[in-house]
Amino acid sequence: MSRSSSGAAAAARSIASGETSAEQVVRDCLDRIREREPAVGAWQWLDEQHAIEQARACDRLRDAGGPCGPLHGVPVGIKDIVDTADMPTELGTVVHAGRRPASDAAVVWALRAAGAVILGKTVTTELATYSPGKTRNPLDATRTPGGSSSGSAAAVAAGMVPLALGTQTNGSVIRPAGFCGVHALKPxxxxxxxxxxxxxxxxxxxxGFFGTSLEDLELVCGALGAFAPAQPLAAPPRLAFVRTPLWPRTEPALRAAFDEMLERLGGDCEEWELPAALEPAWDWHTTIMEAEMAFHLRAEWDRRHELSPSLQGQLARGRETSAFGYQRAQSGAQALRSALGEVFSVYDAIVTPGTFGVAPLGLESTGDPAFCTPWSLAGVPACNVPLLKSPEGLPIGLQLVGARGADMRLLRIASWLEGRVGP
Known part of the structure; x- marks a missing residue:
């Protein structure tokens, strides 16, 4: 199965119609993994026979006329901080080497209930923070794939699997999707x-999720049943372009690509400036994240000599955060949510970068997540739309941000944007 025909939605249709089997789809993915994995390193745990056995069970159920869910037979990669009862979940750290959960995470259970084949576990950074894993960018092995959902983004970009699960606390879905040039949704x-x-x-x-197309993202969201369906767009959406105070730090290639896109959009996109009172959003996010990390990773703190210096620093700062500082940051987050509510009463979505440019050279860093920070703080949905490229052909992160709860509508707007702007 070629990369172009290996999307989740296409695979689901082919399996349901009997045109192909779940086993063949899985075997195609495994062939691709054997071809690309030595250079990419996207997988933390993979048992080919276990994947094939799951696929055969899907085929037996279909052939017997049993109930088939919307993801029946579709392979999915799972970020290695998400529990799987039949596979290790080691959380990207030697502290949890060999960890075997007793049960599936709720989202994994839901994927299985929808018929998905859990292909394996994808690489994460250390405890989903900043210290990189082994994964390389499949478009250029000298560049980072981003993080912390590095393996999931790279596996989809390399055509190893049509769908993969990730998570985002700051920029861990949108940033790697931008660097690797795949579609992604942070709900x-x-x-x-x-x-x-x-x-x-x-x-x-x-x-969140990575997929080969917006159709794939719609499919997995619909399969999980947690998102209100969206009606077709009755008119062209109104878009707000937000530079944020970070714009001067962006690469020239990104600025040129956005200028060209905005010219094509014309009157469908207007500029909106983040109010000055909300500019501490980045500091608020750091305060909340590090304080909560310090509490929820307190067991890991007891073995901090086995953690990276960057994570030790985050946990140490979090342990020193005052209750006043934490509550002030939470109040700031609420102010940001209120301000965005006003924006979305006028505009349908925000257009903004998801990265500062192309994936940085080197594997010591996963890149800067700051363009994702305010939207993660506000808890609004965001998606990466891989429309923009540098003159060398490397992807540039284009982030589309929607109103809280309007996840499926955001995907419809993204589809409109793809049609309106084109490659």
Whole structure:
């Protein structure tokens, strides 16, 4: 099965119609993994025979006329901070090497109930923070794939699997999707339960998805039943372009790509400036994240000599955060949510960068997540739309942000944007 025909939605249709089998789809993915994995390193745990056995069970159920869910036979990769009862979940750290959960995370259970084949566990950074894992960018092995959902983004970008699960606390879905050039959705905070997912900062943690197309993202959202269906767009959406105070730090290639896109959009997109009172949003996010990390990773703190210096620093700062500082940051987050509510009463979505440019060279860092920070803090949905490229052909992160709870509508707007702007 070629990369172009290996999307989740296409695979689901082919399996349901009998045109192909779940086993063949899984075997195609495994062939691709054997071809690309040595250079990419997207997988933390993979048992080919276990994946094939799951696929055969799907085929037997279909052939017997049993109930088939919307993801029946579709392979999915799972970020290795999300519990799986039949596979290790090691959380990206030697502290939890060999960890075997007793049960699936709720979102994994829901994927299985929808018929998905859990192909394996994808690489995460250390405890879903900043210290990189082994994964390389499949478009250029000298560049980072981003993080912390590095393996999930790279696996989809390399054509190893059509869908993969990730999480985002700051920029861990949108940033790697931008660097690897794949579609991704970071849903509204709280839309999907975090039961069985590593708690880093529950005020911010969000389960998200990577796919080969917007259709794939719509499919998995619909299969999970946690998102209100969206009606077709009755008119062209009104878009707000937000530079944020970070704009001067962006790369020239990104600024040129956005200028060209905005020219094509014309009157369908107007500029909106983040109010000065909300500019501490980045500091508020850091305060909340580090304080909550310090509490939820307190067991890991007892073995901090086994953690990276960057994570030790985050946990140390979090342990020193005052109750006043934490509550002030939470109040600021609420002010940001209120301000965005006013924006979305006028505009249908916000257009803004998801990255500062192309994936940085080197594997020591996962890149800067700051363009994702205010939207993660506000808990609103965001998606990466891989429309923009540098002159060298590397993807540039284009982030589309929607109103809280309007996840499926945001995907419809993203589809309109793809048609309106084109490659």
């Amino acid at each position: 509204t905070h709280g839309a999907l339960t975090l039961e069985g997912v590593l708690r880093v900062s529950p005020s911010l943690d969000t389960v």
